[in-house]
Amino acid sequence: MIKVTYVAHDGSRTDAEGELGDTVMSLAINQGIDGIIGECGGSMMCATCHCYVDEAWVGATGPRLDGEEDMLESAASEVNERSRLSCQIKLTEEMDGLVVHLPEEQV
Numbered sequence: 837m838i839k840v841t842y843v844a845h846d847g848s849r850t851d852a853e854g855e856l857g858d859t860v861m862s863l864a865i866n867q868g869i870d871g872i873i874g875e876c877g878g879s880m881m882c883a884t885c886h887c888y889v890d891e892a893w894v895g896a897t898g899p900r901l902d903g904e905e906d907m908l909e910s911a912a913s914e915v916n917e918r919s920r921l922s923c924q925i926k927l928t929e930e931m932d933g934l935v936v937h938l939p940e941e942q943v
Contacts, residue, residue: 838927838934842869843890845940856929860922860936861885871938878923880904884942885922886911890935894918897925897934913939 837853840863844850854863864872864885873884880903889897900908901924908915922936 838929838932840927840931841933841935842871843935843937844871845938854927856927858927860887860925860927860934862923863927864922871942872922873942874923876923880907880921880923883907883911883921886913886915886939886942887920887922887925888916888918888937888939889920889925890937891918893931893934893936896928896930900924911939912941912943 840852840860842850842864850869852863852867859878861872861874861878865874875884876882904921904924907921908919
């Protein structure tokens with residue numbers, strides 16, 4: 837199991853455990869974590885799964901995938917260098933302990 841910690845805008849933390857290949861978005865949806873909506877179901881069409889990868893984990897999650905930059909332009913909250921679409925972050929063994937911060941709003 838791969839542990840992911842979701843940090844809400846108010847600082848509250850929720851831990852979840854996923855399987856290799858799950859996405860950060862699908863894990864949040866399946867665990868009922870507030871702050872990730874995922875309206876498009878993970879097809880990179882809506883930006884309602886926007887998250888900020890914790891500075892310590894940017895290297896493990898890698899760069900934005902093709903198309904992410906364009907879709908992030910429609911995100912409801914501020915986009916920065918750590919912004920990612922959580923539907924595009926697939927869990928690997930190297931991501932065990934991953935921390936992602938959730939924006940104030942998604943829509």
